[in-house]
Amino acid sequence: MKSIWLVVGAIVLLSAVIAAGIVETVKPRPVELIPTLTQQPEYCLTCHAELEEISAAHPVKTFGCVVCHGGERLALDGDLAHSTMRGGANPSDFSVVEQSCGSEQCHSGSAQDRRDHIQRATTSIQATYAGALANILYTFGAEPDLTARYGISEVKDAQVQTVTGVPGLLTFEAASFNNPFIEQFSQNCTTCHLNAMPAAGEEYDRFSGCSACHTPLKPRETTADGNIHRLTTAMPYTQCNTCHNRGNYDLRTMTFVPRSDHPTDRLRDYYQPIAQFVKCEYTLDCVDCHTRIEAMGDGDLHSSKKDIQYIQCKTCHGTLTELPRTTRLNDENDIAFRMAQLNPVVELKLGDEILMTAKGEPLWNTRVQPDGTFELVGKATGQTFRFRPVMGSGCKQNIDQQASQYCHECHSVER
Amino acid sequence: MRPSFFHHLHPPTIPAPQARLSYTLGAGGMSVFLSLVVGFTGILEAFYYVPTPEKAAASVQTISYLVPFGGLVRSLHYWSAQLLVTMVAVHMLRVFLTGAYASRRRFNHLLGMSLLVGAILLNFTGYVLRWDQGIQWALVVGTNLLKTIPAIGTSLYVAVTGSTELGPLTVLRFYIWHVFGFVLPIVVIFVWHLFRVRRDGGIAVPPPALRTQHERISRSVLVRREVLAAFLTGALLLTLSLIWPAPIAAPMTDVQAATGDARAPWFFLWVQQLLRWGDPFILGVLVPLAILAILGVGPYIVRGTEPADLGRWFPPSGRSLQAVAILLALGVVALTILALLPVP
Numbered sequence: 042m043k044s045i046w047l048v049v050g051a052i053v054l055l056s057a058v059i060a061a062g063i064v065e066t067v068k069p070r071p072v073e074l075i076p077t078l079t080q081q082p083e084y085c086l087t088c089h090a091e092l093e094e095i096s097a098a099h100p101v102k103t104f105g106c107v108v109c110h111g112g113e114r115l116a117l118d119g120d121l122a123h124s125t126m127r128g129g130a131n132p133s134d135f136s137v138v139e140q141s142c143g144s145e146q147c148h149s150g151s152a153q154d155r156r157d158h159i160q161r162a163t164t165s166i167q168a169t170y171a172g173a174l175a176n177i178l179y180t181f182g183a184e185p186d187l188t189a190r191y192g193i194s195e196v197k198d199a200q201v202q203t204v205t206g207v208p209g210l211l212t213f214e215a216a217s218f219n220n221p222f223i224e225q226f227s228q229n230c231t232t233c234h235l236n237a238m239p240a241a242g243e244e245y246d247r248f249s250g251c252s253a254c255h256t257p258l259k260p261r262e263t264t265a266d267g268n269i270h271r272l273t274t275a276m277p278y279t280q281c282n283t284c285h286n287r288g289n290y291d292l293r294t295m296t297f298v299p300r301s302d303h304p305t306d307r308l309r310d311y312y313q314p315i316a317q318f319v320k321c322e323y324t325l326d327c328v329d330c331h332t333r334i335e336a337m338g339d340g341d342l343h344s345s346k347k348d349i350q351y352i353q354c355k356t357c358h359g360t361l362t363e364l365p366r367t368t369r370l371n372d373e374n375d376i377a378f379r380m381a382q383l384n385p386v387v388e389l390k391l392g393d394e395i396l397m398t399a400k401g402e403p404l405w406n407t408r409v410q411p412d413g414t415f416e417l418v419g420k421a422t423g424q425t426f427r428f429r430p431v432m433g434s435g436c437k438q439n440i441d442q443q444a445s446q447y448c449h450e451c452h453s454v455e456r
Numbered sequence: 457m458r459p460s461f462f463h464h465l466h467p468p469t470i471p472a473p474q475a476r477l478s479y480t481l482g483a484g485g486m487s488v489f490l491s492l493v494v495g496f497t498g499i500l501e502a503f504y505y506v507p508t509p510e511k512a513a514a515s516v517q518t519i520s521y522l523v524p525f526g527g528l529v530r531s532l533h534y535w536s537a538q539l540l541v542t543m544v545a546v547h548m549l550r551v552f553l554t555g556a557y558a559s560r561r562r563f564n565h566l567l568g569m570s571l572l573v574g575a576i577l578l579n580f581t582g583y584v585l586r587w588d589q590g591i592q593w594a595l596v597v598g599t600n601l602l603k604t605i606p607a608i609g610t611s612l613y614v615a616v617t618g619s620t621e622l623g624p625l626t627v628l629r630f631y632i633w634h635v636f637g638f639v640l641p642i643v644v645i646f647v648w649h650l651f652r653v654r655r656d657g658g659i660a661v662p663p664p665a666l667r668t669q670h671e672r673i674s675r676s677v678l679v680r681r682e683v684l685a686a687f688l689t690g691a692l693l694l695t696l697s698l699i700w701p702a703p704i705a706a707p708m709t710d711v712q713a714a715t716g717d718a719r720a721p722w723f724f725l726w727v728q729q730l731l732r733w734g735d736p737f738i739l740g741v742l743v744p745l746a747i748l749a750i751l752g753v754g755p756y757i758v759r760g761t762e763p764a765d766l767g768r769w770f771p772p773s774g775r776s777l778q779a780v781a782i783l784l785a786l787g788v789v790a791l792t793i794l795a796l797l798p799v800p
Contacts, residue, residue, distance in 0.1 A: 047684055050687035054694075056691070057691040057695055057698075060694070061525075064528075113517060117521035118521070121706065
């Protein structure tokens with residue numbers, strides 16, 4: 042054998058070694074993060090360095106990625122790293138929310154600490170869809186009344202604490218009712234609860250679970266890859282509208298008739314001339330008035346939205362004879378401070394007086410002014426609104442007719 | 457020039473016709489080289505591998521992604537192991553088809569066969585050490601096969617896995633089997649096998665009086681050929697490793713569940729195919745053992761190759777064992793192909 046072959050062999054081997062060296066050097070350098078909470082090194086930032094921090098309450102240096110998302114923290118291969126992620130891109134999906142967002146220190150703590158978010162949200166009417174189901178089943182004669190007996194999945198409540206709470210819901214299985222309308226409803230009209238992914242279409246674009254509300258997806262084009270990594274308590278009304286007010290159910294055909302237009306003007310496009318509504322409704326965001334309990338439930342299973350929705354005009358404006366309820370913030374652990382910290386549109390100080398709902402929820406984005414008027418700062422807009430109490434105004438309403446519907450008689454906006 | 461250590465490992469000269477690549481296929485020599493690569497890369501991996509159920513898969517990820525050149529070393533370990541099993545099998549087939557197992561070499565043939573078994577056991581235990589969902593099915597099914605053996609099955613299972621069911625001790629067991637339990641006897645047999653090659657007269661050739669060709673090559677030529685083969689094999693290993701890195705999957709969650717990729721490692725696919733057809737003890741244990749027995753004991757009971765026929769392909773004497781070896785090899789290949797086809 043001639044020596045030349047050895048030289049050729051050596052060159053071939055050397056080329057392979059050089060190729061291996063090049064491959065190793067062009068690989069991205071691993072970026073290590075050791076979150077203070079887990080103390081377990083993770084390398085997600087090697088690829089995801091550009092991702093915006095999800096929220097001020099979840100700093101990446103403290104939480105890292107894996108404690109919420111799961112996944113393989115050491116793998117630098119995308120497929121492997123993502124293969125064990127909880128809930129795919131959305132760890133807040135209710136099927137995995139307990140592992141992702143739970144634990145006593147986080148969102149499945151006690152009701153006293155107001156950290157029972159998961160227990161409340163998963164039993165809320167927005168998650169169980171019990172209200173819509175009860176209505177449909179009653180309407181088509183499958184149930185004798187409007188009491189909820191079915192939910193999207195089976196759920197029990199061992200401690201019913203309210204008058205309207207029900208002890209449990211069975212899984213809604215349309216076929217068991219042997220009614221074509223109910224089956225059609227099941228096929229066409231069950232994309233608007235928190236367990237479901239939305240119907241196709243940009244106007245319905247939202248995640249499931251907590252992120253359905255807390256991760257507003259618009260506008261997606263503001264991020265480089267169209268992915269939005271954000272958790273917020275400043276939900277704009279557009280996020281609520283991905284489920285609410287997106288079209289109409291046609292009860293004759295049991296189909297959802299989606300809106301065919303792209304609303305741009307809130308007043309003109311969402312509020313129809315025949316409806317009764319006031320200025321607050323289209324100038325404020327939904328979350329400016331509607332509270333945590335209303336949106337996320339009170340821990341009980343209810344039969345109707347009416348059982349849980351309790352904010353009235355008088356909550357902020359009071360009545361002819363009473364000023365609205367207020368509370369003075371004398372405790373630095375008051376939940377109002379926690380909520381204001383999560384969405385710092387107002388700077389609450391000890392000693393501030395804010396409005397409070399009938400159930401004792403602080404309206405932390407409001408403040409009583411020295412002159413007896415009130416100020417509200419929009420949670421999503423940061424816009425400041427001033428308003429007066431009814432008491433002392435020229436309101437001519439009967440004293441015993443102080444529910445919102447009576448206010449609407451005079452204060453409705455004409456369209 | 458005084459011969460170096462590596463030259464001394466070879467006889468001063470060897471017969472030229474039997475030193476050709478077309479005769480040896482280079483399979484034995486390549487197996488030696490691959491053994492060295494697999495051993496060296498294995499030692500490097502052992503610096504980082506953690507044989508506990510919680511950390512095993514994570515440490516494989518650490519090796520694969522975070523240790524500098526770790527992924528390359530792991531892939532080299534993987535590919536050299538796969539090529540090693542292949543080359544040892546090719547070497548054995550070559551020995552059968554050239555009649556080189558005969559007479560005084562039949563004991564060394566037994567040693568060689570135990571090395572093949574050893575290479576497969578090492579490959580399987582190494583595969584299990586990944587401790588991820590990709591190996592889970594094969595681990596559960598493979599170890600359950602042991603339980604089907606009458607009388608000693610359960611004890612054997614405990615010896616292999618560390619307990620009556622797969623659990624926290626299993627990964628340590630497999631690790632110790634992999635790095636000591638199988639490696640140490642294999643190193644001894646490996647050296648013994650090479651020693652016996654020399655002791656049995658080097659490569660099989662007819663006695664001097666019966667030879668038609670008398671040309672010989674010096675060991676320096678042989679060493680040069682071996683070095684060239686090592687260069688090229690090294691380049692092949694690097695290329696394979698760069699293009700197809702060693703497989704890896706998400707860590708196991710429940711070791712006792714036969715979930716994940718329901719496919720045996722490639723060298724056991726033929727056994728997996730047999731298992732689809734009936735009794736696991738007969739098809740999964742007895743049949744493979746019977747094949748080993750036939751190939752091992754065959755040279756002791758069948759009248760072997762005549763001395764004049766040695767040193768060439770398909771010698772006329774000893775055709776029966778050649779036929780058996782070909783049939784078994786074809787059978788294993790056919791079963792492997794069947795196993796790869798989608799299950800109807």
